Amino acid sequence: MPDKAPTRRMVAAGLAVMPFAAQAQPIASAAADVNRSRSSESFADAERALLAGRTPIAAGITLDVPKLSENGNSVDVLIRVDSAMTREDHVRAIHILSEQNPYPRVATFNLTARAGRAEVATRIRLATTQNIVVLAETSRGAVHRAEQEVIVILGACVDGG
Amino acid sequence: MTDITARVTMPTSARKGEIIEIKVLARHTMDRAVDAPGLKPSPRRIIHSFRASYAGEEIFRMALSSGIASNPFISFTTVATETGVIAFEWLEDGGAVYSRAATLVVT
Amino acid sequence: MRAGAALLACCWAVTALAGDVRAPRAFLSPELRTLQDDPARHPGWLWVEQGEALWRAAPPDSGKQACAGCHGDITGMSGVAARYPAVAADGALLNLELRIERCRTEQQGASAYGYESEALLSLTAAIAARSRGQPVNVRVDGPAAAKLADGRLLYSLRQGQLNLSCQQCHEENVGKRLRGDVISHGLGTGYPAYRLEWNGVGSLHRRLRACSLGVRAVQAPFGSPDYLALELFLADKARGLAVEAPGIRR
Helix, strand or coil, X not given: CCCCCCCCCEEEECCCCCCCCXXXXXXXXXXXXXXXXXXXXXXXXHHHHHHCCCCCECCCEEEECCCEECCCCCEEEEEEECCXXXXXXXXXXXXXXXXXXXXXXXXXXXXXXXXXXXXXXXXXXXXXXXXXXXXXEECCCCEEEEEEEEEECCCCCCCCC | CCCCCEEEEEECEECCCCEEEEEEEECCCCEXXXXXXXXXXXXXXXXXXXXXXXXXXXXXXXXXXCCECCCCXXXXXXXXXXXXXXXXXXXXXXXXXXXXXXXXXXX | CHHHHHHHXXXXXXXXXXXXXXXXXXXXXXXXXXXXXXXXXXXXXXXXXXXXXXXXXXXXXXXXXXXXXXXXCHHHHCCCHXXXXXXXXXXXXXXXXXXXXXXXXXXXXXXXCCCCCHHHHHHHHHHHHCCECCECCCCCCCCHXXXXXXXXXXXXXXXXXXXXXXHHHHCCCCCCEECCEECCCCCCCCCCEEECXXXXXXXXXXXXXXXXXXXXXXXXXXXXXXXXXXXXXHHHHCCCCEECCCEEEC
16 A cells, blocks of 8 residues: 555556455445447447437537547547536536547446546547547436547558657 | 556545545556457456555546546546545456555545 | 768758757657656556565576675666666677676576566566666767767668668658658667557567567677667666656556
């Protein structure tokens, strides 16, 4: 374990591997859905399945992705959803979908009111220039949607590495 | 493989009610399945799930696909509620689970 | 007359650039520059992390000490990377990677990690990271002078099917665009670097091999005298600029 002193110092550490027997209560499981995603599933199919008949609200999501990506191997994605994150009304799932990747379902984040803010970030792979779609589901059953094009530009010095 | 290199960046302490940001990085190639003519087929081997618990209760979960970049980076938040262990688990194809833990002191 | 003017123009260009060598980070996009400065998001720090673990671990079965056994805490490596490549007592020009390999085989009685192995990259990154922000200050006098001259020659030598020298891109066309890239001064201060193209950390020699491939020239092996001499020349060119390792590159 790192320094336990109650300081405000940030730890950036390979923390000691600590076996823990915590009885984690699983929250909504999305792993199964993302992992069931097949290349035969189209982007439209994936989005339709996630919407499950609901009409998405085209507001409430800040999707921060670079308009120009320097390399499709690693594209920063930051998602912020407007939500009070209360027990009664919070964002419970955020999905990242890709229009042109072999697998349209890129990731699903599951949150609870304990997050305090509906804000997540990761890095994704983009096969080519395309639209990124984000769907955010709230505990009240609403779905928000945002979309942003990312242009993947090619560098001069690719070595196939 | 018995372990992976991972880094967790978060405050060591926070005031009760404060929202803290947790950033995690793990070293993993996130190998896509190879099944193409002329190439040696190999199965997918990625980190397919990540989860975090705080004092025993799950607070965050992410399902990852092969569309997530190598050496996956994940950032999320949680409200500091009590002094306790925040535990992180990365689940790999094939069943391996890698874990880290850090203590958050809440004042 | 025309030749004289051309020569004059050429000299002017070289001197103007000599005093204006910009750090590699100056050529990064704002996003990558921010990433390079953020250890919480920079994946290169995973290699540093592993390198620090290797620093503390004794080589198995050798009965010899870990790096830390002789050198103490890795913090003591501060400033070392800024002085490499350097000429060893036996006259060989060694970069940080080869210096570590020598320690492995001669002091630790272990087998070499192998150039470009994950272990060697990790240890090199961990040691280099301790010089982050410190000015490059390699020795180019004494026995290093001849190596520097070799490096300078290679830098200006036209190579490959494209018949291009390093200098033609990285001195004469700096700041211009080549496809989606801006041509930099081609300095190695960020290496070992995490390159998005590689999805991982690689050495300067791996990058130089990519340059050789880019001009359709024969790629020299990792750790070859040619790349070592070039590495010394590039370090001399980067004199005074900060070590950026582990860098982030496209």
